Amino acid sequence: MIGPEIDRLIQLLAKLPGLGPRSARRAALHLIKKREGLMDPLAEALAAASATIRTCSVCGNLDSHDPCHVCTDASRDRTMLCVVEEVGDLWAMERSGAYRGLYHVLGGTLSALEGIGPQDLAIPGLMERAAKPQVKEVILALNATVGGQTTAHYLADRLSTCAVAISRLAHGVPVGGELDYLDDGTLTAAFRARRSL
Incomplete structure (x- = not known):
């Protein structure tokens, strides 16, 4: 036809x-x-x-320049390094406008079932960047999945040898979310991440 x-x-x-x-x-x-x-x-x-389009040799972002526009932007806070799983996560962070530091794209998460180990991710580059004296904080902005949690724990352990503060994005009740529709894991994370008003 x-x-x-x-x-x-x-x-x-x-x-x-x-x-x-x-x-x-x-x-x-x-x-x-x-x-x-x-x-x-x-x-x-x-x-x-x-x-x-090519992959940025510094952070792993996709751009028509190498290094990418984010890495070469002089107005960026170079003391902060935000670790994300994929380029789409970096783009989502940029859309929000909430973060003005630098990024590092891992290229996925650890997964024993899929045979993805530390050697398959951009961890050596992260360790090299985190060891630089100007970097003061590494933010682990990984998804709240089993792979994301496993990778965050692994990275926190590896990064403990660097002289940087290690933080994680808060997880919990989304803006506009109703408690009745949330799963148990999200509610538990929200209670653990609660703060005083």
Whole structure:
């Protein structure tokens, strides 16, 4: 019913997170209908991104420059280093505007089941950066998952040899969250991280 080019487009779109075969077909059809206004500029943007985007050799961020814009921004607080699992976490922190220090992207978390050990993550680079005299605090901004918790404990142990304060993002009740809808682990974390008013 459809040509191999359209079928390939649908198959590639279906590999994107959040898109299944049906959504990919709808997206492909929309792109084809809006060829000049959407598909052609998208194809050009994808080609340009593929040719220019690289991984920052300092922090692991994705950018068209190496070192990235975050690492070269002179207004950043260079005494703080925020450790995140993936680039998407770094981008989320940047969107919030709550943090103005430097980052370090691990590239994942420890997982015995998946065979991911310390040698598979960007831990040597983190240790090297944390040992620099200007770094005073390392913030472990890892997800509240089993892998994130395991990795945070491992990193806290490794970083204890450096002359830095080690902190962790607070976990608990989200803004606008209702207690009745929270799981037991989130409620427990919220009680443990409580503070006086």
